[in-house]
Amino acid sequence: MPIPSEAASSLWFDHALLPEGWARGVRLSIADGRIASIEAGTERAAHEVDNGVALPGVADLHSHAFQRAMAGLTEGRGPAGAGGERDDFWSWRALMYRFLDRGGPEEIEAITAYAFMEMLEGGFTRIAEFHYLHNDPTGSAYADPAELTGRVVSAAEATGIGLTLLPVFYAHATFGGAAPSHGQRRFINDVDGFARLLEAGRGLISRLPDAVVGVAPHSLRAVTPDELAHMPALAGDGPIHIHVAEQTKEVDDCLVWSGKRPVEWLLENAPVDDRWCLIHATHVTEAEWREVAARRAVVGLCPVTEANLGDGVFPAAAFVEAGGRFGVGTDSNVQIGLSEELRMLEYSQRLTQRGRAIMAEPARSTGRALFDRALAGGAQACGVDDAGLSVGAVADILGLDHSRIAFADRSGDALLDSWIFGGDRNALRSVWRRGRQVVADGRHVARDAVEAGFRKALAKVVAA
Numbered sequence: 287m288p289i290p291s292e293a294a295s296s297l298w299f300d301h302a303l304l305p306e307g308w309a310r311g312v313r314l315s316i317a318d319g320r321i322a323s324i325e326a327g328t329e330r331a332a333h334e335v336d337n338g339v340a341l342p343g344v345a346d347l348h349s350h351a352f353q354r355a356m357a358g359l360t361e362g363r364g365p366a367g368a369g370g371e372r373d374d375f376w377s378w379r380a381l382m383y384r385f386l387d388r389g390g391p392e393e394i395e396a397i398t399a400y401a402f403m404e405m406l407e408g409g410f411t412r413i414a415e416f417h418y419l420h421n422d423p424t425g426s427a428y429a430d431p432a433e434l435t436g437r438v439v440s441a442a443e444a445t446g447i448g449l450t451l452l453p454v455f456y457a458h459a460t461f462g463g464a465a466p467s468h469g470q471r472r473f474i475n476d477v478d479g480f481a482r483l484l485e486a487g488r489g490l491i492s493r494l495p496d497a498v499v500g501v502a503p504h505s506l507r508a509v510t511p512d513e514l515a516h517m518p519a520l521a522g523d524g525p526i527h528i529h530v531a532e533q534t535k536e537v538d539d540c541l542v543w544s545g546k547r548p549v550e551w552l553l554e555n556a557p558v559d560d561r562w563c564l565i566h567a568t569h570v571t572e573a574e575w576r577e578v579a580a581r582r583a584v585v586g587l588c589p590v591t592e593a594n595l596g597d598g599v600f601p602a603a604a605f606v607e608a609g610g611r612f613g614v615g616t617d618s619n620v621q622i623g624l625s626e627e628l629r630m631l632e633y634s635q636r637l638t639q640r641g642r643a644i645m646a647e648p649a650r651s652t653g654r655a656l657f658d659r660a661l662a663g664g665a666q667a668c669g670v671d672d673a674g675l676s677v678g679a680v681a682d683i684l685g686l687d688h689s690r691i692a693f694a695d696r697s698g699d700a701l702l703d704s705w706i707f708g709g710d711r712n713a714l715r716s717v718w719r720r721g722r723q724v725v726a727d728g729r730h731v732a733r734d735a736v737e738a739g740f741r742k743a744l745a746k747v748v749a750a
């Protein structure tokens with residue numbers, strides 16, 4: 287069921303972040319889901335509502351929506367920890383695989399819709415869903431092999447979020463084409479089956495107004511070089527996303543397999559360019575990140591998940607200085623919010639470099655520089671060209687409530703810094719997608735129904 291609200295024809299804001307900078311008294315007129323005109327320096331008319339501080343909506347460039355249901359369930363010591371070994375990414379992954387024993391199409395759709403709704407409430411107006419659950423809990427294809435892809439599309443439709451659908455190609459357990467493990471049975475495909483899934487995905491998204499389809503070879507562990515070579519042609523004009531170098535074990539295993547590090551191998555063996563998004567790329571050498579920057583690929587940083595999983599820290603400041611592009615993603619969705627991702631990104635840099643304002647740039651504060659770069663990088667990685675409040679752009683708009691104490695006596699970049707670092711979760715009051723209000727007073731317009739569906743799904747997938 288699509289969201290019911292009508293599109294606005296005009297919105298007035300006290301402040302707005304426009305591509306050329308901050309403006310006061312901004313009226314945006316909207317037609318057919320796009321910004322038709324922008325007037326700055328206006329007075330609010332008697333019939334107009336003050337919508338606060340306008341920011342462009344940002345894309346969340348990486349998510350596995352179903353993992354939202356696991357938030358808070360993997361924070362205890364597992365068998366590895368109890369045995370004296372450390373809990374780590376790999377013990378978390380074992381728990382995640384067990385979680386997949388349950389959960390059919392209805393549960394997957396309900397959990398996905400809940401995650402997408404929270405993304406809108408958290409400032410993300412588009413999601414690149416790295417969708418790797420394809421098969422039923424026994425590992426067999428559904429009668430319609432694109433059943434679960436269709437559920438992701440339905441969740442986007444129900445919440446109104448912009449969708450960049452990234453069906454995942456996953457065929458092997460580790461480097462060298464190893465047979466997949468039992469825990470991976472819901473992900474597995476071959477190249478022909480994947481091509482059919484992709485075609486089905488392209489048909490399914492045609493009912494959404496501005497959806498994009500790309501491809502996601504899961505990782506160098508999960509695809510062979512021959513399989514990877516098929517991906518750029520299968521992507522067509524769409525983006526190509528891959529997990530790479532998230533964990534030091536992956537780097538070590540890749541060195542054993544090929545004599546190269548994962549990012550090094552990828553740059554030498556795949557046509558990495560501005561269509562590509564390298565998710566995490568945490569463990570990179572300077573030669574690797576300089577080459578990623580030169581190829582104009584986006585690095586997909588997921589700071590909250592990377593912290594939660596103990597992955598490590600990407601050298602973001604040096605990368606940006608070299609012209610590198612990044613966006614942010616919510617990945618495991620343990621917590622969903624744009625300001626949280628940007629704050630964690632900056633704090634990870636501060637903690638490792640023992641400095642302050644690491645991501646700030648000349649004439650742009652830390653929050654502003656993080657926001658602008660995540661906006662541009664997110665759009666590029668999602669395969670959409672317009673990002674920002676400009677005439678002709680899609681009317682994806684965030685409205686911060688500037689009456690809140692967090693914003694008292696603030697203007698310009700300090701508004702963003704106060705939102706990101708002041709941590710007022712209720713500051714984001716309104717969100718419009720294609721000019722339709724999907725979040726009002728901080729709540730998604732369909733929250734009650736979506737939350738009820740999520741509770742029902744949790745009862746089925748979490749209960750022992």
Ligand SMILES: [Zn+2]
Nearest residue numbers: 348350529617
């Ligand atoms: Zn991921």
